[in-house]
Each structure stands twice: as C-alpha cells, then as structure tokens.
Amino acid sequence: MSNIRTLGEFIIEKQYDYPHASGELSSLLSSIRLAAKVVNCEINKAGLGNITGSVNKENVQGEIQQKLDVYANEKFKAAMAARDQVCGVASEEEDHEVIFDSELGRNAKYVILMDPLDGSSNIDVNVSVGTIFSIYQRLSPLGEAANIHDFLQPGHKQVAAGYVIYGSSTMLVYTTGNGVHGFTYDPSIGTFCLSHENMRTPQEGNIYSINEGNYIKFPQGIKKYIKYCQENNPEEGRPYTSRYIGSLVSDFHRNLLKGGLYLYPSTAAYPLGKLRLLYECNPMAFIIEQAGGKASDGTKRILDIVPSELHQRVPFFIGSTQMVIKVESFLKEYPDPFS
Ligand code: AHM
Numbered sequence: 264m265s266n267i268r269t270l271g272e273f274i275i276e277k278q279y280d281y282p283h284a285s286g287e288l289s290s291l292l293s294s295i296r297l298a299a300k301v302v303n304c305e306i307n308k309a310g311l312g313n314i315t316g317s318v319n320k321e322n323v324q325g326e327i328q329q330k331l332d333v334y335a336n337e338k339f340k341a342a343m344a345a346r347d348q349v350c351g352v353a354s355e356e357e358d359h360e361v362i363f364d365s366e367l368g369r370n371a372k373y374v375i376l377m378d379p380l381d382g383s384s385n386i387d388v389n390v391s392v393g394t395i396f397s398i399y400q401r402l403s404p405l406g407e408a409a410n411i412h413d414f415l416q417p418g419h420k421q422v423a424a425g426y427v428i429y430g431s432s433t434m435l436v437y438t439t440g441n442g443v444h445g446f447t448y449d450p451s452i453g454t455f456c457l458s459h460e461n462m463r464t465p466q467e468g469n470i471y472s473i474n475e476g477n478y479i480k481f482p483q484g485i486k487k488y489i490k491y492c493q494e495n496n497p498e499e500g501r502p503y504t505s506r507y508i509g510s511l512v513s514d515f516h517r518n519l520l521k522g523g524l525y526l527y528p529s530t531a532a533y534p535l536g537k538l539r540l541l542y543e544c545n546p547m548a549f550i551i552e553q554a555g556g557k558a559s560d561g562t563k564r565i566l567d568i569v570p571s572e573l574h575q576r577v578p579f580f581i582g583s584t585q586m587v588i589k590v591e592s593f594l595k596e597y598p599d600p601f602s
C-alpha cells in the first residue's frame with residue numbers, strides 16, 4: 264500500500280516542478296478525474312436498466328447521439344462549470360462553444376475541448392470506449408467572457424491533454440508537456456493509481472489500424488501502403504498485424520504501448536477525414552509526441568495546423584515515428600486523391 268501513488272498526489276508533486284504554478288491546472292485535472300469516475304460508474308452498468316441505445320437525436324455533425332454520449336457530456340461539463348479554472352467548454356456533443364459567463368468564468372484561465380465519449384457506437388456491445396480532453400490557456404483577457412478564438416488555437420499551444428479508457432480496466436493517461444503518465448483505476452478504493460510512469464512508444468511497430476472496409480474509397484497512397492503492410496518480408500517483420508477496434512482511444516492506447524500506426528485517411532465519403540482536429544486529433548498528437556511518436560495529416564504535423572472551425576475534420580495518421588514517416592512517403596509518391 265505504501266508504494267501506491269495516486270493521481271491526486273502525482274498531480275500535486277508535478278506542480279512543484281513549476282515554481283510559479285498557481286495550482287489552477289492541478290485543480291482542473293482533479294475535476295476531470297472526478298468526472299471520469301462518475302462516467303466510469305455509469306458505463307460499467309451499461310446493459311443494465313435503460314442507459315444504452317440512442318436518444319433519436321443527431322449532433323451538429325450528423326451523428327446519432329447515444330444516451331451515454333449525452334450523459335458523459337453533461338457530467339464533464341458540470342464538473343468544469345463547478346470549478347473556477349474554466350472559462351468555456353467545446354465538445355463533440357455541443358453545436359457551439361459553451362461559455363461560462365459568470366464572475367468566476369470570466370476570471371478563469373483555461374478552456375477545455377473534449378470528446379466526452381469517443382467510440383460510443385461500441386457501447387451497446389461492451390467494447391471499450393473513452394473520453395478525450397485538451398486544455399489551452401485562453402487568449403482573451405481575464406475579466407471578459409471567453410470567445411471562439413480561445414478555442415481555435417493550434418495544438419502545439421495545448422498545456423495539457425489526455426484520455427480516459429473505459430476498458431477491461433479503466434485508465435487515465437495525460438500529459439502536461441513533461442512526459443506521459445498513466446493511472447489505473449482501482450474500484451475497491453475508488454482511486455486512480457500510478458501504473459505507467461513516463462510512457463514511451465516504440466519507434467517501429469508491426470500493427471496497423473484502419474477501417475479496411477473503406478478500402479475502395481481510400482486514396483491511392485493508402486491502398487499501396489496497406490498492400491505494403493501485407494507483403495511477406497520477414498526481414499522487415501512483414502506482414503504486419505491488423506487490429507481495428509473502431510474506438511480511437513482503444514486503438515491508440517494499444518498502439519502506444521505496443522508500437523503501431525492508426526490511420527483515418529480522407530475517403531470519398533469524408534474528403535477531410537472523419538476525426539475532429541480539436542478534441543480527437545490534437546490531444547492524441549500531443550500525447551504521442553510526448554511519448555516519442557509522431558502524428559501527421561499525411562503531409563504535415565497535426566500540432567501545427569491552425570484551426571478555423573470548432574468541429575473541423577482532418578486526415579489522421581498517428582503512432583510509431585517510423586511508421587508515420589513511411590505512410591507519409593506513400594502519400595507523397597502517389598499524390599492522386601482517389602482512383
Ligand atoms: P465518435 O466520436 O462519434 O465515436 O467517432 C469517432 C470514432 C473513433 O473512435 C473511431 O476510431 C472511428 O470513429 C471509427 O470510425 P469508422 O466506424 O468509420 O471506422
């Protein structure tokens with residue numbers, strides 16, 4: 264028991280690495296921890312009662328909302344609103360940014376962007392889902408209400424990012440730009456405990472993760488890359504293994520630990536890709552870079568993209584550095600979009 268380091272203790276310890284830290288970010292991370300526990304509790308009950316299935320409503324992106332999407336969104340939003348550190352929230356489940364225009368909100372330093380329940384179409388079949396979050400310092404002056412420009416910042420300006428994976432065990436993984444740290448939830452004591460300090464991802468991997476059912480709609484470079492992954496070349500460790508859960512957090516988490524590449528390219532159906540830059544791609548890109556990996560839109564670094572819209576989509580390639588470089592080289596060699 265004496266060796267256990269809880270997430271709460273770890274956050275405070277890390278705060279001392281920054282002599283001028285005010286403790287506000289620590290406090291914000293603590294509220295994320297609390298909301299994660301609440302959502303975890305409900306997800307564990309999925310299948311019981313009437314909490315799975317859809318709410319017969321689409322979000323602004325035309326996707327059917329699941330009951331647990333709405334639940335997770337409300338819980339995370341409420342946890343943020345209850346603290347003094349957040350001046351606004353943007354979420355996959357909200358059409359527009361939500362500004363906390365109270366005295367406290369106007370004087371709060373941070374905005375948070377989140378996907379409250381990523382991969383939620385998997386929830387009814389007991390497959391792992393997750394929460395993704397991204398935190399920035401506001402650009403607008405303290406004392407005023409936050410505005411859209413506080414949310415439309417490039418990913419390299421993030422001060423913290425992380426995800427919660429509700430899996431065979433529940434984990435919270437986060438970075439504040441000083442390494443990536445993972446905590447496993449112990450339900451018997453209701454606490455996240457440090458289990459993966461300073462996570463590093465392998466430079467090379469042998470797992471590729473893509474929805475291959477869309478093959479016919481992929482750009483030429485992606486089709487060629489998939490064939491490359493499947494070629495028999497034992498010296499180079501090919502054929503690679505194909506693993507695709509359809510839940511970004513789960514696919515990302517496995518590849519982070521084992522080495523691999525997650526791909527969601529542009530397709531004929533989604534010319535800009537499917538995944539959202541601000542609350543899916545940027546936080547994962549910050550984490551992977553902190554773990555020694557790489558994230559790209561096929562030609563450039565995800566974290567350098569200057570966003571123009573809250574729900575902007577982007578093609579996404581993330582994982583082991585050498586694998587990302589390889590897929591970029593295929594896209595360069597075969598630039599024709601679709602054929
Ligand atoms: P969501 O946020 O609506 O759940 O959508 C994002 C999810 C990712 O978790 C997953 O990797 C991807 O969409 C799966 O898409 P597809 O079913 O097209 O393969």
Ligand code: MG
Pocket residue numbers: 355378380381382543
């Ligand atoms: Mg999502």
